[in-house]
Amino acid sequence: MTDLVIRGALVLDGTGAPGRTADVAVTGGRITEIGAGLTARRVLDAAGLALAPGFIDMHAHSDLALLADPPHTAKVTQGVTCEVIGQDGLSYAPVDDATLPAVRRAIAGWNGDPPGFDWSWRTVGGYLDRLDEGIAVNACYLVPQGTVRMLAMGWADRPPTPAELDEQRELVATGMREGAVGMSSGLTYVPGMYADDAELTALCEVVASSGGFYAPHHRSYGAGALEAYAQMVEVSRRSGCPLHLAHATMNFGVNKGRAPDLLALLDRALADGADITLDTYPYLPGATTLAALLPSRAAEGGPAATLDRLRDPAARAGIRHGMEVEGSDGCHGVPVEWETIEIAGSPDPSVIGRTIADLAAASGRDPFDVYCERLIADDLSTTILQHVGHEENVRAIMRHPAHTGGSDGLLAVAKPHPRAWGTFPRYLGRYVRELGVLSLEECVAHLTGRAARRLNLADRGLVRPGFHADLVLFDPDAVRDTATFPEPRQAAEGIPHVLVNGTAVVADGHPTGALPGRSLRLRPDGRVR
Helix, strand or coil: CCCEEEEEEEECCCCCCCCEEEEEEEECCEEEEEECCCCCCEEEECCCCEEEECEEECCCCCCCHHHHCCCCHHHHCCCEEEEEECCCCCCCCCCCCCHHHHHHHHCHHHHCCCCCCCCCCCCHHHHHHHHCCCECCEEEEEEEHHHHHHHHHCCCCCCCCHHHHHHHHHHHHHHHHCCCCEEEEECCCCCHHHCCHHHHHHHHHHHHHHCCEEEEECCCCCCCHHHHHHHHHHHHHHHCCCEEECCCCCCCHHHCCCHHHHHHHHHHHHHCCCCEEEEECCCCCEEEEHHHHCCHHHHCCCHHHHHHHHHCHHHHHHHHHHHHHHCCHHHCCCCCCHHHEEEEECCCHHHCCCEHHHHHHHHCCCHHHHHHHHHHHCCCCCEEEECCCCHHHHHHHHCCCCEEECCCCCCCCCCCCCHHHHHHHHHHHHHHHHCCCCCHHHHHHHHCHHHHHHHCECCCCCCCCCCECCEEEECCCCCECCCCCCCCCCCCECCCEEEECCEEEEECCEECCCCCECECCECCCCCEC
16 A cells, blocks of 8 residues: 555646646655545645755755754755765875875865764765665765865876876765765865866766766856856867756856856857756855865865965965955955955854954954964854855856756754755745746756756656655745844745655655755666665
């Protein structure tokens, strides 16, 4: 007999087709029937609610959060049932005994570094096996290009030797064989940013031959942003690798109102046959680490060398010139604006929520000196919000048919960006119901079916018989984000039920603590299961 019937919901199937009222039957973790008058052991009355595929977070930083806090309340309460992790070119597999501590230190500001945590894996397959021990949502992994480069050649700012490039290609190939769905880069983060486009193309050829896609955080979101996007399109063309542009936006004052220029570039490439998708979050500020703003030359050699330069007056003077005058690569080619940089995470709670400019004015000190001393005091682990976005760009980009949703949420910091808790209900509440930027059906398709196609998920991302029952029930008239910048850890409203593989992870508006999720791996047939 059928396990569960969800009765009388407005079914939004994830294709963008008009919704229709129907019953949906679930047995053994899969959708078995869609119709009327269905019966089951248990019936969930969904009158007045919409039923959609679970939302897919195409850009998540939950690499440790999934393991350190498996119930994953921030995401399940948004209706997220699948996340793509291993982002921005830096994550925890593949590693060796020497590289792991360096990676942990480099991205402690993103993900934390939990005391007593079990770091027993070293391979991509080992990490995915660890996820399979019990997580709340499904997860897809990207081989992180920066970590791969660190394994092959450390923190060196130079082209790889032929042997080093071969080693990187083999590391990527192995990660793909073990189940990764693609490769990520962080091309404003060291050491991945030291790779030139020829090196990236060589690695993307491996990804393409394995059936995966490339997800770069490209070289600039400020001055030179269009050129940076064009470079990634060219890497995709030369390598034959599908391209997914991470948190694709146009930021800083130089790009106000320039989203149409980006979309025209993408449309030309798509018309020429390119395979391109992108993701965005529905907010204006970005989030990263304070150290990411440094010129790349200041970070060569790794964290210890960076701290030595910050303490050396001559080196520090060069860093100042790069940041305040030239507009360094770490600052996206834009001279740094201290009033836009708000501290979100630091061991010193007194600085959280304050900008560098504010801290400098309060202490009567120079902003650059405040910046350097904060990095030294926090061992480079400081995280920030960067208030550099433009609403007209956000709206224009989310309308594009290649668009999907990604939170880019950092969960472990003291004062996280509210996108970590609010991205998906904010799309539905603010940009669908309040502003009408997208229709309800179209928005659901962006957040579900289109993302599933990019990931090449075999049987997820649609409400369809035979598909896994990754489902979310929400009230279209009430769904909204409640996470704010002052109070970011606030669960969404209007999402009473969420199922992952047929098991409730949210029931009657409350997380259940169930852990039915697992890793979804690229298989030899090219599909992800």
